[in-house]
Amino acid sequence: MSGLYLASGSPRRHELLDQVGIAHTVVASAYEESNEVISSPVDMVEAQALGKAKAAIGVPDGSIVLGADTIVVHNGEILGKPATKEDARRMLHALSGDTHSVITGVAIVIGNQEWVFHNETFVHFKTLSIHEIESYIDTGEPMDKAGAYGIQGKGALWVTGIEGSYTNVVGLPVEQVYDTLRQIFG
Ligand SMILES: Cc1cn([C@H]2C[C@H](O)[C@@H](COP(=O)(O)OP(=O)(O)OP(=O)(O)O)O2)c(=O)[nH]c1=O
Numbered sequence: 001m002s003g004l005y006l007a008s009g010s011p012r013r014h015e016l017l018d019q020v021g022i023a024h025t026v027v028a029s030a031y032e033e034s035n036e037v038i039s040s041p042v043d044m045v046e047a048q049a050l051g052k053a054k055a056a057i058g059v060p061d062g063s064i065v066l067g068a069d070t071i072v073v074h075n076g077e078i079l080g081k082p083a084t085k086e087d088a089r090r091m092l093h094a095l096s097g098d099t100h101s102v103i104t105g106v107a108i109v110i111g112n113q114e115w116v117f118h119n120e121t122f123v124h125f126k127t128l129s130i131h132e133i134e135s136y137i138d139t140g141e142p143m144d145k146a147g148a149y150g151i152q153g154k155g156a157l158w159v160t161g162i163e164g165s166y167t168n169v170v171g172l173p174v175e176q177v178y179d180t181l182r183q184i185f186g
Pocket residue numbers: 007008009010012013033052068069070071072081102144145146147149150151152155169170171
């Protein structure tokens with residue numbers, strides 16, 4: 001397998017690939033994310049993952065490029081990264097005491113060949129107090145994360161259970177990525 005390029009500014013995706021020993025180089029992507037919903041949340045994350053991979057910068061011809069996009073879906077509403085503290089507050093109040101899903105779209109692109117898929121994890125949250133939400137927002141942790149929390153950070157205190165892939169919630173379902181790379185390269 002020749003070089004894998006991760007078209008992502010997310011430190012989590014880079015760390016997850018490192019954790020399982022998938023060698024890669026991190027590159028930037030010129031893709032501009034939009035909050036536009038293209039028919040369904042799944043279509044949206046898959047399209048954004050593909051957009052990020054295809055717009056990778058400085059990648060040699062013929063290399064393998066990986067892009068990903070993660071969103072939270074609660075009661076049919078898509079929660080991306082909060083734009084403001086008020087946005088984060090609204091998201092955390094919505095997620096409190098309820099179950100939501102985290103969907104990550106993944107695209108692997110080699111030249112004009114594309115493999116695009118997604119993974120969904122259900123996450124159960126305990127009921128949060130106003131104090132817990134306000135203290136959490138003050139840590140700054142919510143601001144670069146879909147749904148305004150990080151399961152790998154202090155947000156772990158609120159997760160009473162998950163169904164599905166843990167790494168998918170953090171931003172990349174590494175087990176599915178690994179299986180797909182094995183299917184492609186044998
Ligand atoms: C729900 C959840 C999301 N997240 C993160 C994963 C993603 O990095 C982020 C969602 O934003 P994304 O737009 O998917 O990714 P990004 O902007 O961080 O990076 P890039 O587009 O350059 O690849 O939320 C966590 O780190 N922990 C969590 O528990």
